[in-house]
Amino acid sequence: MGEFENKVALVTGGTSGIGEATVRAFAGDGAKVAFTGRQEDKGNAIADAVVAEGGNALFIRADIRKPGDVARMVVETLDAFGRLDLAFNNAGVEQAFKPLVEQTLEDFDFLVETNIRGVWLSMKEELPAIIESGGGAIVNTSSIFGVVAAPLNPLYVACKHAVIGLTKSTALEYAKAGVRVNAVLPAAIETPMIDRFARDEKTQAYLKSLHPVGRMGRPEEVAQAVLWLCSEKASFVTGTSVRIDGGYTAQ
Secondary structure (H helix, E strand, O other): OOOOOOOEEEEEOOOOHHHHHHHHHHHHOOOEEEEEEOOHHHHHHHHHHHHHOOOEEEEEEOOOOOHHHHHHHHHHHHHHHOOOOEEEEOOOOOOOOOOHHHOOHHHHHHHHHHHHHHHHHHHHHHHHHHHHOOOEEEEEEOOHHHOOOOOOOHHHHHHHHHHHHHHHHHHHHHHHHOEEEEEEEEOOEOOHHHHHHOOOHHHHHHHHHOOOOOOOEOHHHHHHHHHHHHOHHHOOOOOOEEEEOOOHHHO
16 A cells, blocks of 8 residues: 555646656555646646556646636545645746846746745645645745745745745644645756756756756655655654755755
Protein backbone atom coordinates (compact mmCIF):
# COMPACT_ATOMS: atom_id res chain seq x y z
CA MET A 1 0.00 0.00 0.00
CA GLY A 2 1.30 3.45 -0.93
CA GLU A 3 1.84 6.31 1.50
CA PHE A 4 -1.20 8.15 0.12
CA GLU A 5 -3.64 5.27 -0.37
CA ASN A 6 -7.22 6.55 0.14
CA LYS A 7 -6.03 10.17 -0.10
CA VAL A 8 -7.02 12.72 -2.73
CA ALA A 9 -4.53 15.33 -3.92
CA LEU A 10 -5.06 18.41 -6.08
CA VAL A 11 -2.14 19.90 -8.05
CA THR A 12 -2.31 23.21 -9.90
CA GLY A 13 0.02 23.78 -12.82
CA GLY A 14 0.28 20.04 -13.27
CA THR A 15 0.94 19.77 -17.00
CA SER A 16 4.71 20.30 -17.01
CA GLY A 17 7.85 20.49 -14.93
CA ILE A 18 7.50 20.32 -11.16
CA GLY A 19 3.71 20.01 -11.31
CA GLU A 20 3.72 17.06 -13.68
CA ALA A 21 6.43 15.31 -11.68
CA THR A 22 4.35 15.76 -8.52
CA VAL A 23 1.19 14.44 -10.16
CA ARG A 24 3.06 11.31 -11.17
CA ALA A 25 4.69 10.96 -7.74
CA PHE A 26 1.39 11.28 -5.86
CA ALA A 27 -0.28 8.76 -8.16
CA GLY A 28 2.66 6.38 -7.89
CA ASP A 29 2.31 6.48 -4.12
CA GLY A 30 -1.37 5.59 -4.12
CA ALA A 31 -3.20 8.94 -4.19
CA LYS A 32 -6.09 9.84 -6.42
CA VAL A 33 -4.87 13.00 -8.15
CA ALA A 34 -6.76 15.85 -9.76
CA PHE A 35 -4.55 18.35 -11.55
CA THR A 36 -5.03 21.54 -13.50
CA GLY A 37 -3.48 23.46 -16.34
CA ARG A 38 -4.41 25.36 -19.46
CA GLN A 39 -3.06 22.84 -22.00
CA GLU A 40 -5.96 20.43 -22.41
CA ASP A 41 -4.30 17.99 -24.83
CA LYS A 42 -1.21 17.69 -22.67
CA GLY A 43 -3.23 17.39 -19.48
CA ASN A 44 -5.37 14.59 -20.84
CA ALA A 45 -2.27 12.80 -22.13
CA ILE A 46 -0.64 12.93 -18.70
CA ALA A 47 -3.83 11.64 -17.03
CA ASP A 48 -4.04 8.79 -19.55
CA ALA A 49 -0.40 7.89 -18.93
CA VAL A 50 -0.91 7.83 -15.16
CA VAL A 51 -3.94 5.56 -15.54
CA ALA A 52 -2.02 3.28 -17.92
CA GLU A 53 0.64 2.92 -15.22
CA GLY A 54 -1.99 1.84 -12.68
CA GLY A 55 -2.64 5.22 -11.06
CA ASN A 56 -5.74 7.37 -10.77
CA ALA A 57 -5.63 10.90 -12.21
CA LEU A 58 -8.08 13.46 -13.52
CA PHE A 59 -7.15 16.50 -15.59
CA ILE A 60 -9.23 19.66 -15.06
CA ARG A 61 -8.70 22.55 -17.44
CA ALA A 62 -8.46 25.66 -15.28
CA ASP A 63 -6.76 29.05 -15.14
CA ILE A 64 -5.96 30.01 -11.55
CA ARG A 65 -6.29 33.70 -12.42
CA LYS A 66 -10.03 33.13 -12.84
CA PRO A 67 -12.03 32.74 -9.60
CA GLY A 68 -14.70 30.67 -11.35
CA ASP A 69 -12.11 28.21 -12.63
CA VAL A 70 -10.55 27.89 -9.18
CA ALA A 71 -13.90 27.17 -7.54
CA ARG A 72 -14.75 24.68 -10.28
CA MET A 73 -11.47 22.76 -9.94
CA VAL A 74 -12.31 21.96 -6.31
CA VAL A 75 -15.93 21.07 -7.13
CA GLU A 76 -14.84 18.74 -9.92
CA THR A 77 -12.26 17.11 -7.66
CA LEU A 78 -14.94 16.46 -5.03
CA ASP A 79 -17.38 15.21 -7.66
CA ALA A 80 -14.82 12.76 -9.01
CA PHE A 81 -13.19 11.53 -5.80
CA GLY A 82 -15.52 12.51 -2.96
CA ARG A 83 -13.00 14.33 -0.79
CA LEU A 84 -9.86 16.47 -0.77
CA ASP A 85 -6.95 15.83 1.56
CA LEU A 86 -3.90 17.44 -0.01
CA ALA A 87 -3.18 20.37 -2.31
CA PHE A 88 -0.06 21.53 -4.11
CA ASN A 89 -0.49 25.09 -5.39
CA ASN A 90 2.24 25.09 -7.96
CA ALA A 91 0.94 27.09 -10.94
CA GLY A 92 2.98 30.18 -11.63
CA VAL A 93 4.73 32.27 -14.27
CA GLU A 94 8.16 33.79 -14.63
CA GLN A 95 9.12 37.40 -15.35
CA ALA A 96 11.12 38.64 -18.30
CA PHE A 97 14.27 40.29 -16.97
CA LYS A 98 14.20 44.06 -17.51
CA PRO A 99 14.73 47.23 -15.48
CA LEU A 100 11.97 48.19 -13.09
CA VAL A 101 11.32 51.50 -14.84
CA GLU A 102 10.63 49.63 -18.09
CA GLN A 103 8.10 47.28 -16.52
CA THR A 104 4.45 47.92 -17.27
CA LEU A 105 1.21 47.75 -15.36
CA GLU A 106 0.35 44.74 -17.54
CA ASP A 107 3.55 43.02 -16.34
CA PHE A 108 2.59 43.75 -12.73
CA ASP A 109 -0.98 42.51 -13.07
CA PHE A 110 0.02 39.31 -14.88
CA LEU A 111 2.63 38.34 -12.27
CA VAL A 112 0.50 39.27 -9.26
CA GLU A 113 -2.72 37.72 -10.57
CA THR A 114 -0.99 34.41 -11.21
CA ASN A 115 1.68 34.10 -8.55
CA ILE A 116 -0.07 35.70 -5.57
CA ARG A 117 -3.79 35.94 -6.22
CA GLY A 118 -3.86 32.48 -7.77
CA VAL A 119 -2.35 30.90 -4.66
CA TRP A 120 -4.70 32.88 -2.41
CA LEU A 121 -7.77 31.93 -4.45
CA SER A 122 -6.72 28.28 -4.50
CA MET A 123 -6.30 28.08 -0.72
CA LYS A 124 -9.65 29.84 -0.19
CA GLU A 125 -11.40 27.06 -2.13
CA GLU A 126 -9.27 24.15 -0.94
CA LEU A 127 -9.33 24.78 2.80
CA PRO A 128 -13.06 24.13 3.45
CA ALA A 129 -12.89 20.88 1.49
CA ILE A 130 -9.74 19.70 3.29
CA ILE A 131 -11.24 20.55 6.69
CA GLU A 132 -14.43 18.69 5.74
CA SER A 133 -12.28 15.62 5.00
CA GLY A 134 -10.77 15.75 8.49
CA GLY A 135 -7.66 17.80 7.82
CA GLY A 136 -4.64 17.45 5.62
CA ALA A 137 -1.87 19.48 4.06
CA ILE A 138 -1.25 22.27 1.57
CA VAL A 139 2.06 23.05 -0.11
CA ASN A 140 2.64 26.26 -2.06
CA THR A 141 5.41 26.83 -4.58
CA SER A 142 7.53 29.85 -3.75
CA SER A 143 11.15 30.09 -4.92
CA ILE A 144 14.61 30.83 -3.63
CA PHE A 145 13.62 34.35 -4.71
CA GLY A 146 11.20 34.26 -1.82
CA VAL A 147 14.20 34.71 0.50
CA VAL A 148 16.81 36.41 -1.69
CA ALA A 149 16.58 39.03 -4.43
CA ALA A 150 17.75 39.51 -8.01
CA PRO A 151 18.17 42.62 -10.13
CA LEU A 152 15.84 43.06 -13.11
CA ASN A 153 13.36 40.66 -11.49
CA PRO A 154 11.52 42.66 -8.79
CA LEU A 155 7.95 41.59 -9.52
CA TYR A 156 8.75 37.88 -9.46
CA VAL A 157 10.81 38.34 -6.28
CA ALA A 158 7.98 40.29 -4.63
CA CYS A 159 5.44 37.62 -5.56
CA LYS A 160 7.53 34.79 -4.22
CA HIS A 161 8.16 36.66 -0.95
CA ALA A 162 4.39 37.12 -0.72
CA VAL A 163 3.74 33.39 -1.16
CA ILE A 164 5.86 32.72 1.91
CA GLY A 165 3.86 35.28 3.88
CA LEU A 166 0.57 33.76 2.75
CA THR A 167 1.86 30.31 3.68
CA LYS A 168 3.00 31.27 7.18
CA SER A 169 -0.15 33.22 8.05
CA THR A 170 -2.47 30.51 6.73
CA ALA A 171 -0.52 27.85 8.63
CA LEU A 172 -1.08 29.71 11.89
CA GLU A 173 -4.76 30.30 11.17
CA TYR A 174 -5.61 26.69 10.33
CA ALA A 175 -3.23 24.69 12.54
CA LYS A 176 -5.98 23.86 15.04
CA ALA A 177 -8.26 22.82 12.18
CA GLY A 178 -5.79 20.07 11.30
CA VAL A 179 -4.41 21.63 8.11
CA ARG A 180 -0.66 22.02 7.74
CA VAL A 181 0.53 24.65 5.24
CA ASN A 182 4.12 24.82 3.98
CA ALA A 183 6.07 26.06 0.97
CA VAL A 184 8.81 24.71 -1.25
CA LEU A 185 11.53 27.05 -2.53
CA PRO A 186 13.18 25.62 -5.64
CA ALA A 187 16.26 27.11 -7.26
CA ALA A 188 16.88 26.52 -10.98
CA ILE A 189 15.08 23.33 -11.95
CA GLU A 190 15.23 21.63 -15.35
CA THR A 191 11.76 22.62 -16.54
CA PRO A 192 10.19 24.33 -19.57
CA MET A 193 10.16 27.56 -17.53
CA ILE A 194 13.95 27.49 -17.28
CA ASP A 195 14.24 26.58 -20.96
CA ARG A 196 12.34 29.71 -21.95
CA PHE A 197 15.10 32.03 -20.76
CA ALA A 198 18.13 29.71 -20.74
CA ARG A 199 18.03 28.76 -24.39
CA ASP A 200 21.76 28.46 -25.05
CA GLU A 201 24.50 26.33 -23.53
CA LYS A 202 26.35 29.33 -22.12
CA THR A 203 23.34 30.46 -20.09
CA GLN A 204 22.64 26.93 -18.92
CA ALA A 205 26.24 26.52 -17.82
CA TYR A 206 26.03 29.80 -15.91
CA LEU A 207 22.87 28.69 -14.11
CA LYS A 208 24.51 25.42 -13.13
CA SER A 209 27.54 27.28 -11.79
CA LEU A 210 25.36 29.28 -9.38
CA HIS A 211 24.58 26.11 -7.42
CA PRO A 212 27.34 24.66 -5.21
CA VAL A 213 26.36 21.11 -6.24
CA GLY A 214 27.27 22.04 -9.83
CA ARG A 215 23.97 21.38 -11.54
CA MET A 216 20.35 22.41 -11.75
CA GLY A 217 17.70 20.45 -9.90
CA ARG A 218 15.30 17.91 -11.34
CA PRO A 219 11.51 18.23 -11.08
CA GLU A 220 11.33 14.85 -9.34
CA GLU A 221 13.53 16.16 -6.52
CA VAL A 222 11.05 18.93 -5.78
CA ALA A 223 8.16 16.48 -6.07
CA GLN A 224 9.65 14.26 -3.38
CA ALA A 225 9.91 17.24 -1.02
CA VAL A 226 6.24 18.05 -1.67
CA LEU A 227 5.22 14.47 -0.94
CA TRP A 228 7.20 14.47 2.29
CA LEU A 229 5.53 17.71 3.44
CA CYS A 230 2.13 16.16 2.69
CA SER A 231 2.92 12.90 4.48
CA GLU A 232 2.53 11.85 8.08
CA LYS A 233 6.32 11.91 8.31
CA ALA A 234 5.99 15.71 8.36
CA SER A 235 3.09 15.79 10.83
CA PHE A 236 4.89 18.33 13.07
CA VAL A 237 5.88 20.61 10.19
CA THR A 238 3.76 23.65 9.35
CA GLY A 239 4.38 27.27 8.45
CA THR A 240 7.85 26.54 7.12
CA SER A 241 9.65 26.82 3.79
CA VAL A 242 11.87 24.07 2.45
CA ARG A 243 14.72 25.24 0.23
CA ILE A 244 15.46 22.83 -2.63
CA ASP A 245 18.33 24.74 -4.09
CA GLY A 246 21.55 22.76 -4.33
CA GLY A 247 23.12 25.06 -1.73
CA TYR A 248 22.29 28.32 -3.57
CA THR A 249 21.04 30.23 -0.55
CA ALA A 250 23.75 28.88 1.77
CA GLN A 251 26.37 30.97 -0.03
